[in-house]
Amino acid sequence: MRKDLIAACIATITLAMPAFALPPLQSQRPELRPTAGLTVVTASSQGTPLAVSRSLRPMLRIAPGTAVPEPQAVVFQADFTAWRAAFRNRALAQGIRPETFDRAFAGVVVNPRVINRDSNQAEFSRTLWEYLDGAVSDVRVSNGRAAMARHADTLARIERRYGVEAEVVLAVWGLESAYGAMRGNSDIITAMATLAHEGRRRDFFEAELIAAMRILQAGDVAPRQMTGSWAGAMGHTQFMPTSYLAHAVDFNGDGRRDIWSDDPTDALASTANYLRHHGWTTGQPWGVEVVLPQGFDYGLTGEGTKRGAGFWRRQGVRLADGGQVPDHGQASILLPAGHRGVALMIFDNFHVIERYNPADAYVIGIGHLADRIAGAGPFRGAWPRDERGLSRAEREELQRRLVARGLHSGAVDGIIGPQTADSVRRFQASVGMVPDGFASLRLLERLR
Known part of the structure; x- marks a missing residue:
C-alpha cells in the first residue's frame, strides 16, 4: 500500500524541485488537478465575479503547447469486462451488495483519456517560488478573504467544533479546488475502474473503488453524481474515497455527508475533522519566517533536528520582523530554497498538513495562504530566482x-x-x- 501511495503521489507533484519531495509520510489522496492554464471565475454571493483563479495544488500539469496523444481508437473492452467480473466477486466478498455494484458500474467502460493522462505526464522542474507565485497570488488571497466573509458563521462553528482555524480550512479549499470552482467533473467509478484495470496500481485503485461503493451503499451520493478528478479525488477539498469514509462528516445535519454539492459546508467540516484526527494543535502556527544569524550552524537545519524555542533563541534565531521566536513546542529550521532563500521555523502542525499532501511546497503554500487570508503579508526574505529546478x-x-x-x-x-x-x-x-x-x-x- 505504501508503494502504491508513493507512486500515486509522485504523479501529483509538479515540483520536480531541488529540495522538495515526498517525506516518509504519504498522502492518501493521489489525484491530479485540471490542465494548467485553465481559469475559472469565483463568484460572490451576489453572483458577480470576484476574480479569476485556478487550482494550484503542486500537481503535475500539461504545459501549454505540450502535445497530448489522442486516445487509442480501439480499446479492448473484453479485457475490462473480464476484470470487472472478477472484481465484482472481490467486491461482494467485502460486503458490497450486488445491486450497489451493478448500479455503480452501469454503463461504465474504459476511459482511454484517463489512461493517457496517467501515462503522458511531462516532467517539469518547478521551483518553490514559482509555485508560490500562483498558489498564494493576490487573487487567491483576495478570493480567500471573500470566502471567509461569505462563510463566516459556518467556519466559526467548524473551528469551535474541531479546533482547526478557519483560515487553514479555507487555504486547503483554495488550493484544492479554487474555493469550489474546480471540483472536477470526471465520473469517479469510471476513472478508478479504468486505472484499476490498467493494472500498474491495481491494488490501490481497487481499494478506493470498494470505498467508493461503500459511500454509494450508504446513500450519501448517487453513482453518476460522484464526480471529481480523473484520478479519484472528490469534492471541494478533494478527498479520496478511503479518506472520505474515515473523515467525512454531515455537518449541516441533512443526513448525508455531501462534499460534492455547491454548498461546501460538509466538505469544509470534513477537512477540519481530517486535520484534527491527524493531530492538529489549536493555536500553533504551521511555521514562522525567521532570520538566521551570521555564523549560524547550518548543520542544525532540516526536519531531523527538533529543538525548543529556548535553544533556537540561544543560537540567535529571530523572527523575520526582529521579534523572539515563539514557544510552540519542538521546532525545526527549514531552508526550502537553501541559505539564500526564506528561512522557516516549522512546528508539528506543518507535519499535520503533510498528511493531506506530502510535498513541502504544498504545505508551505497552505500555511502561507492561510496566514495571508488572516491578514499577514508576504514573506520578507528573498528567493534565489537565478536558480532553476533540477529535472x-x-x-x-x-x-x-x-x-x-x-x-x-x-x-x-x-x-x-x-x-x-x-x-x-x-x-x-x-x-x-x-x-x-x-x-x-x-x-x-x-x-x-
Missing part, C-alpha cells in the same frame, strides 16, 4: 553521485526528501559549501 534525470544523477561517494544509502529515485537532503549536507560540509541541504544545479556541478 528528474538530474536529481537521480545527484543521488547516484552521492551514493558513489559513500554519502547516501537511500534510493536513487529522483525524490529529494529528508534523507537525500541530509546526504547533501554531508557533501556540502566536506567540500566547504554552506551545508543547507539544498539540491541545486550548483551542487550537482560540484559533484560532477
Whole structure:
C-alpha cells in the first residue's frame, strides 16, 4: 500500500524541485488537478465575479503547447469486462451488495483519456517560488478573504467544533479546488475502474473503488453524481474515497455527508475533522519566517533536528520582523530554497498538513495562504530566482553521485526528501559549501 501511495503521489507533484519531495509520510489522496492554464471565475454571493483563479495544488500539469496523444481508437473492452467480473466477486466478498455494484458500474467502460493522462505526464522542474507565485497570488488571497466573509458563521462553528482555524480550512479549499470552482467533473467509478484495470496500481485503485461503493451503499451520493478528478479525488477539498469514509462528516445535519454539492459546508467540516484526527494543535502556527544569524550552524537545519524555542533563541534565531521566536513546542529550521532563500521555523502542525499532501511546497503554500487570508503579508526574505529546478534525470544523477561517494544509502529515485537532503549536507560540509541541504544545479556541478 505504501508503494502504491508513493507512486500515486509522485504523479501529483509538479515540483520536480531541488529540495522538495515526498517525506516518509504519504498522502492518501493521489489525484491530479485540471490542465494548467485553465481559469475559472469565483463568484460572490451576489453572483458577480470576484476574480479569476485556478487550482494550484503542486500537481503535475500539461504545459501549454505540450502535445497530448489522442486516445487509442480501439480499446479492448473484453479485457475490462473480464476484470470487472472478477472484481465484482472481490467486491461482494467485502460486503458490497450486488445491486450497489451493478448500479455503480452501469454503463461504465474504459476511459482511454484517463489512461493517457496517467501515462503522458511531462516532467517539469518547478521551483518553490514559482509555485508560490500562483498558489498564494493576490487573487487567491483576495478570493480567500471573500470566502471567509461569505462563510463566516459556518467556519466559526467548524473551528469551535474541531479546533482547526478557519483560515487553514479555507487555504486547503483554495488550493484544492479554487474555493469550489474546480471540483472536477470526471465520473469517479469510471476513472478508478479504468486505472484499476490498467493494472500498474491495481491494488490501490481497487481499494478506493470498494470505498467508493461503500459511500454509494450508504446513500450519501448517487453513482453518476460522484464526480471529481480523473484520478479519484472528490469534492471541494478533494478527498479520496478511503479518506472520505474515515473523515467525512454531515455537518449541516441533512443526513448525508455531501462534499460534492455547491454548498461546501460538509466538505469544509470534513477537512477540519481530517486535520484534527491527524493531530492538529489549536493555536500553533504551521511555521514562522525567521532570520538566521551570521555564523549560524547550518548543520542544525532540516526536519531531523527538533529543538525548543529556548535553544533556537540561544543560537540567535529571530523572527523575520526582529521579534523572539515563539514557544510552540519542538521546532525545526527549514531552508526550502537553501541559505539564500526564506528561512522557516516549522512546528508539528506543518507535519499535520503533510498528511493531506506530502510535498513541502504544498504545505508551505497552505500555511502561507492561510496566514495571508488572516491578514499577514508576504514573506520578507528573498528567493534565489537565478536558480532553476533540477529535472528528474538530474536529481537521480545527484543521488547516484552521492551514493558513489559513500554519502547516501537511500534510493536513487529522483525524490529529494529528508534523507537525500541530509546526504547533501554531508557533501556540502566536506567540500566547504554552506551545508543547507539544498539540491541545486550548483551542487550537482560540484559533484560532477
